[in-house]
Amino acid sequence: MSQPPPSETMDDHSNDQRLHDRRQPSLRTLLGSLRHYRRRHLRREDDQLNSYTDWYGHWPFAATLTIILLCFADAFLTIVLLSKGAVELNGLMDWLIQRDTHMFAIVKMSMTGVALIILVMHFNFRIYKYVAVRYLIYALVPLYSLLIFHELTMLANI
Numbered sequence: 001m002s003q004p005p006p007s008e009t010m011d012d013h014s015n016d017q018r019l020h021d022r023r024q025p026s027l028r029t030l031l032g033s034l035r036h037y038r039r040r041h042l043r044r045e046d047d048q049l050n051s052y053t054d055w056y057g058h059w060p061f062a063a064t065l066t067i068i069l070l071c072f073a074d075a076f077l078t079i080v081l082l083s084k085g086a087v088e089l090n091g092l093m094d095w096l097i098q099r100d101t102h103m104f105a106i107v108k109m110s111m112t113g114v115a116l117i118i119l120v121m122h123f124n125f126r127i128y129k130y131v132a133v134r135y136l137i138y139a140l141v142p143l144y145s146l147l148i149f150h151e152l153t154m155l156a157n158i
Contacts, residue, residue, distance in 0.1 A: 077151040
C-alpha cells in the first residue's frame with residue numbers, strides 16, 4: 001500500500017481528488033439516464049411518505065400523458081365552442097383568448113404542464129396529511145374526461 005508523500009496529508013489528497021471531476025457530460029450519458037433510473041424504489045420502508053424517487057412507474061406516466069392529451073383537447077374544443085358563440089367562464093383564459101388564441105394555448109399548456117411536473121415530483125407526498133398526491137393525479141383523469149364530455153355535449157347541442 002502506497003503512502004502519500006510526507007508533506008501531503010490524507011485530507012489534502014482527498015481535497016485534491018475532489019477538485020478534478022472526471023465525469024464528462026455526453027449524449028451517451030443522457031440516453032443512459034433515460035433507460036437506467038438511479039432510484040426506482042425507496043431506500044427504507046420508513047420513507048414511504050414524503051420522499052422522492054427518479055421513476056414513479058408506468059401508471060403515473062400514463063395518467064400524466066392522458067391529462068396532457070386531455071388538456072390539448074380542452075383547448076381545441078374551447079376555441080371551437082367560442083367560435084360557435086359559447087362564452088369562456090374563466091376570466092384569465094377569456095382575457096387571453098380575446099388577446100391572442102396562440103397565447104391562450106401556450107399559457108394553458110404551460111400551466112397544466114408545470115402543475116403536472118410539481119404533482120409528479122411530489123407523487124409520494126400527502127397534502128395536509130390527508131390527501132395523497134398520487135390519488136389526486138389519478139383523480140384528474142376522470143374529472144378532465146368529464147369536462148371533455150361536457151364540451152362535446154355542448155358542441156353537439158349548438
